[in-house]
């Protein structure tokens with residue numbers, strides 16, 4: 001850390017707090033020491049010192065009971081996922097996640113539930129070097145909302161708008177597993193193997209921060225897959241004014257088949273499942289060797305699944321015999 005980094009300060013515990021009340025709850029569960037925050041928690045605002053030469057990357061995502069998770073979900077996993085889906089957005093920008101604000105609506109002050117949630121949240125915060133700098137806590141239907149801030153060297157962020165026809169399309173890790181996990185919870189899929197792997201992908205997504213940072217200067221566009229591979233690819237296609245051809249025989253379906261999923265289910269989960277938090281990115285063919293070398297360096301499979309075309313907004317699937325089938329670039333839509 002550069003010498004200009006501020007020491008972290010935290011305000012003194014609030015003397016007006018009762019052991020059961022809102023402020024005691026915050027002090028008990030959400031006041032662990034910060035590593036790089038000028039002033040955190042306990043004041044009207046946190047004070048942050050971005051490092052010289054960096055610009056701030058800021059994003060917000062919330063998880064709502066019944067929409068993003070089942071109400072009986074394990075609180076430790078939920079704590080992890082609440083922060084991880086936000087860290088993933090900064091990974092997709094090539095940014096370094098640094099600070100989070102956590103806003104909670106809780107139906108009751110269930111201390112054991114909140115303690116487990118906080119443990120999961122802080123596990124993710126420690127893993128990715130994020131300080132919890134503040135937030136808000138209220139009574140209400142269970143809603144877990146994070147605003148995340150990170151830093152990226154000025155001008156080097158990975159956006160959705162920089163890709164060009166002819167670029168390769170890449171995806172990290174194993175998209176589709178989390179959607180199989182959701183099918184398991186719904187009782188619509190019983191795996192013959194790797195069920196725990198599917199549930200882990202759904203409950204404990206692993207944000208690809210190191211990959212995002214390594215892609216600065218290599219990728220022409222990037223995003224994280226939350227709504228499904230095709231739907232999220234569609235955002236790059238719109239913003240970069242391109243189309244896409246996906247290569248059927250390059251799609252990473254083998255691990256999905258290994259769970260016992262039918263070809264139709266495996267394909268639907270891979271292309272349209274969502275909840276993956278893998279990175280989808282584009283890069284010119286000249287970057288192929290450098291990107292291929294990143295996979296082993298990061299211990300993360302990177303698969304080249306297709307090519308950007310100059311037919312804006314269209315997605316075609318090319319089979320091994322060269323046949324082209326049109327696909328709809330639609331993803332998860334809360335109101336669709």
Ligand SMILES: Nc1ncnc2c1ncn2[C@@H]1O[C@H](COP(=O)(O)OP(=O)(O)O)[C@@H](O)[C@H]1O
Pocket residue numbers: 060061089226
């Ligand atoms: N209520 C809102 N007010 C302003 N901007 C919003 C709002 N909701 C979403 N956005 C913006 O719309 C874009 C798409 O949102 P979303 O699909 O949630 O992105 P992501 O998949 O990266 O989380 C983002 O840039 C987000 O900041």
Ligand SMILES: Cc1ncc(C[n+]2csc(CCOP(=O)(O)OP(=O)(O)O)c2C)c(N)n1
Pocket residue numbers: 061062066067068069070085182226227273274275332
């Ligand atoms: C109970 C439950 N139902 C459905 C899903 C699947 N699901 C809910 S929201 C969503 C898409 C991602 O959520 P969104 O709020 O659109 O994330 P963003 O694109 O903003 O990152 C998915 C795949 C789930 N994980 N749990």
Ligand SMILES: [Mg+2]
Pocket residue numbers: 060061062
């Ligand atoms: Mg969002």
